[in-house]
Amino acid sequence: MRRPPSTRLAGLVLAAACTAAGVQAAPAAASRAPTRAEAVAIRAKALQVVPQQFRPAVRVTVRVSTVDRRYALARILPRRGRERLVQPAGVALGRRARWRVLAFGTTGLGCAMPRRVAVDLLGRAARRGCAARAAVSPAP
Numbered sequence: 001m002r003r004p005p006s007t008r009l010a011g012l013v014l015a016a017a018c019t020a021a022g023v024q025a026a027p028a029a030a031s032r033a034p035t036r037a038e039a040v041a042i043r044a045k046a047l048q049v050v051p052q053q054f055r056p057a058v059r060v061t062v063r064v065s066t067v068d069r070r071y072a073l074a075r076i077l078p079r080r081g082r083e084r085l086v087q088p089a090g091v092a093l094g095r096r097a098r099w100r101v102l103a104f105g106t107t108g109l110g111c112a113m114p115r116r117v118a119v120d121l122l123g124r125a126a127r128r129g130c131a132a133r134a135a136v137s138p139a140p
Contacts, residue, residue: 031063031121034072038064045099046074046091057082065120070095071113073121092121 034042043060050058058076065071072093078086092103092112102112110118110126118126 030066031073032066034062034064038062038072041099042072042074042093045093045101046076049091049101049104050076050086054086057086063121065117067116067120068114071117071121072099073109 033039039062042062042064046060046062047055047058057079059079061075061077063073065073072095074091074093076086076089076091078088087106089104089106090109091101092109093099094102094113103109108129110122110128111130113121115127
């Protein structure tokens with residue numbers, strides 16, 4: 001059964017409006033905000049990688065994986081006006097008994113965690129380059 005022309009036109013108008021508004025059906029990250037206890041512990045551990053003199057210049061945002069709650073990602077960001085002093089970085093964390101730093105930096109954070117967790121926390125490109133990194137042997 002064919003739809004009436006007015007129904008087809010309404011669908012096209014709706015699609016055009018969504019595109020113009022920037023609404024897309026992209027897969028959303030399923031990570032979640034941490035509980036209060038998780039946030040305190042993760043922030044404390046993430047701040048350990050920041051030198052003491054720079055800690056007042058940063059703020060830390062935290063996300064916990066919904067795929068596996070033993071993994072989290074902390075983003076270290078400069079406070080407003082401190083962009084020249086501190087550059088953004090990420091901290092991949094894992095928990096067994098306590099939270100521990102798995103990776104720190106601007107790239108390769110997804111290489112330190114399972115693929116599904118990395119995609120959950122970092123998006124589809126999370127593990128790009130991990131195979132090449134594993135192929136390079138560490139310097140003695």
